[in-house]
Amino acid sequence: MNKHNFLYGGRCTMPREADVPALDIRNISFRYPGTVVDALKTVSVTIMPGERVALVGPNGSGKSTLLKLIIGLEPLQSGSISVYGHKATSCHHRVAIVPQRTSVDWGFPIDVRQVVLMGRYVHLGWLKRPKSDDLEAVDKAMEMMDITHLADKQIGELSGGQQQRVMIARTLAHDADLLLLDEPLNHVDITTQELIFHTIEKLSEEGKTAIVSTHDLGLLPVHFNRALFLDSEIIADGTVSEVLTAENIARAYGFEFHGKPEEHQWLNG
DSSP: OBSSOOOOOOOOOSOOOTTSOSEEEEEEEEOOTTOSSOSEEEEEEEEOTTOEEEEEOOTTSSHHHHHHHHHTSSOOOSSEEEETTEEGGGOGGGEEEEOOGGGBOTTSSOBHHHHHHGGGHHHHOTTSOOOHHHHHHHHHHHHHTTOGGGTTSBGGGSOHHHHHHHHHHHHHHHTOSEEEEESTTTTOOHHHHHHHHHHHHHHHHTTOEEEEEOSOGGGHHHHOSEEEEEESEEEEEESHHHHSOHHHHHHHHTOOOOSOGGGOGGGGO
């Protein structure tokens, strides 16, 4: 059903440790074939277990490209990416992505339960029948996203918010330690937004890590403990209040703020 081809490769078997980075990116640059400008330029960042990180920046800033490189949907051209101390491509069972809704074929003839069960394929394999623990994980994920009553619905019959809940439930069934969410808040209702944030915060308390690409800067101070401002390269990295300054916004979006910095209170919640 997904326009991307998700490859699940081998396993990294080390247990999750609090002092080992969930994600360690070193000097990666990336340029799409046929283009003359780098989508990413010498990006380096380290993210620890339990962090809730907002990935922000203008359209075309490289946010989706970065997430695709982490999950292995684009080939690494330079630098390195490790997940819990292992090469990222050997850790697919510990990383899960919620892609942008536009990358999913919602006309594919499949129901909600089948989509959520796809989250178990990384553990189960494509040709094996699900076991009781797989089915329990699917039921739990649907319950967490409040879509149990939609289990037998075709995905094309769902609203945008319901479709997003299904994709997040698939990720929850995966039971990954590092979650990548690409614009999960686009075109969803307030109830779904709050459910997404509640789920991310609960997973963070369990030591899992979430990186969320978003354009909605106003929500950042409440729901994230760190922000990365990306515009091909990392412009700023720190707490939300440190990152979302008038100067950083102006640099990335190419405009100027007028008045004193303290007048832009929305940047600091």
